[in-house]
Amino acid sequence: MNALDNAKIQNVDISLGRLLETLAGAGELPLVFHYDGRPIKAGYHVTEVKAGQFAALDCGANPEAWTEIFVQLWDVDGEGSAHMPAGKFTAIIRKVSDHVQLDGSAKLTFEVSDGVRPMQLYCASLPRLGNHTVHVDLAPRPASCKPRDRWLAEEARKAATCCGGPAYPKSACCA
Structure with a gap:
């Protein structure tokens, strides 16, 4: 039994490393993100992956520092009628990590837009397997x-x- 089979916890803000670890056994299974009560379209693209290091002062005057990985999804209909395989998604992340240092323990944020509506920020829950598809729920990232x-x-x-x-x-x- 792999990590995908064991992923029962939902609505958890996961790291990039945890997401990739959980997707490791999914290979050719379609990867479907769900946000705003609906699945992402089959032609979605990963348009950008970026890493940021932040330093801030919180509302209690406490210094804060963290790293964050942003994965931008463009929710559009593509040429194919199938969702991106989980293996292709992980390959995209690996290719980015060849050029940009990605901290696997960093906070993970998804930026999603259909190209018309403004981009929205989401956190991801653990992937779950259902109906021969990998599902990842995205919840709005609150302040x-x-x-x-x-x-x-x-x-x-x-x-x-x-x-x-x-x-x-x-x-x-x-x-």
Whole structure:
């Protein structure tokens, strides 16, 4: 059983490396991205792959730094009636990585447009196999407050520590 068969988690913001690792066993299977409640058209193109290194100051005056990979998809009808095979998608990414340093652990963002509507930003969930096709759900990438996100993550970690083990079966924090 490969990573594609094991991919059961949905709506997870994945890295480029995780996406490629999961697609590794998919080869000739069609790769269909889904966004805004519909599948991408069969003739879609990967028009650009770019890597960025960012430095910023968040709303709490905390310095931030990260790398991000952007994969631009042009949602158009093409000459063929079949979606791009997963192997072709991974080959495109490999070709880009021959010329541009791509960090496999970097945040992954998809930019999608049909050439008429403005480009929209999306994050990807883990690919899933269904009906002899690889499906990747793209969810709109929302804005976030990093200090609040860190606080929420810390609260979740504290709750898991308090309530997550047999040592705390009736702890007050688990109520």
